[in-house]
Amino acid sequence: MSDGRQSRPVPVGDALIRFGDLAGRGANRLSPTPFFVPGAGGFSYLALATLQAIHRLLVVGGVVLAQILLAPAASASSPVFDPAAVYQVACAPCHGVSGRVPEGDPMLQHFKNVPADFTDPLFNSREPASDWFLVTKHGGPSLALSSQMPSFAEAFSDEEISALVAYVKQFPEDRGYPPGDLNFFLPIRTIKAFPEDEVVLKMRYQDTDGVGSWRNIVELEKRIGRRHQVTLELIHEIEDDDGSLAEMELGWKTALTWSLPRQFILSGGANLAFPFAANSQVEAIPYLALGKGLSDSFTLQASARSHVPTERFEDGDFEASAIIHCLTTVWPRGVFPAFEVTAKAPFDPGDGDAVQVSLTPQLHFGLSRGGHVRLNTGVEIPVSRRDYDFRVHAMLIWDFADGWFWKRW
């Protein structure tokens, strides 16, 4: 999904010379203005940072020298780009030698936003490498983060930045968390595989023979542990100008297996639906959900679920859904078209269709620059005979782990 996630060997000497060059040419680029605090504190910090930088250059120089001396003759003239060594010079002054700035470090008072802890496995895993590539290449403001995170576009090539991001990604020892690169867009009908920290407002307008009805849902999703999620949904319905709280759903989801190289994630879960109306029955809704990156431009998601009523079994159904999203840009903010197909088979079709198919073309909008607020809209059209003419869907999605709704626009 990112422009150039592959890393290939690049001469380290080269990169460091370019990096040094950049530091010399535009010191403000690497230590942006807010970083230099006037007054004695600022000055002593700068002196300290300079000393640290000289120390690190010596260390890295030693590493490079050792690489050249110890490497076989053939590669002596082109030592490979060593992200670990470059990190210590280019990133560690602000991000800490070990991926986090230790608590109480005097450096912390110079940051508007303290750099996040790269060693925290939940935080590190949930952020897509493609976003971190953009932040490292274009600087913090490109994704509405602090301008104290500089742009490295002139210091490093895309391959070098990918190698640095890959290095930063391996800081946490705990690898039991699904990677955020497999967090695909939330579809309208298909269930999403990735566990989320999200609030979603869903609105659905349904037209049946010219008569409209509304179904509004507030959904709270919260991650639990490494790979689980709990869900609470409140469902409100308006029919014939009569609105009422119709149902509450409680849910659990677990990411069962995933593979980053194969761009694949499979989850399983179940919801329990408790209706508030007198003659309604409790339903269990078990499901499987799959996400798959097809290429840099397309993702596929598919899910299978069943509504299993606890009293009148014949009221239940089985439903399969799939959606393909087109990734029109590597930036979180953008418009992403998608096409979704849903097939529903009632346990007891009576004299209706055995399988009811609907098509839902939709547009997914990344609204905020950091991508934590999104809107998904679509129209669902039945292609077999169904009990409605069309449905209009709109979903507002707020990923609260990435900041308050009104931040990072």
Ligand code: HEC
């Ligand atoms: C001059 C200080 C400074 C340097 C040098 C620096 N960073 Fe940062 N970086 C920051 C700050 C401050 C933030 C936090 C921005 C925010 O949260 O608003 C940040 C954020 C980031 C993030 C985004 C994390 C998130 O919250 O999603 C990434 C990725 C990152 N830096 C990578 C790097 C890499 C890789 C390097 C070295 C090539 C580097 N940084 C060098 C200051 C720096």
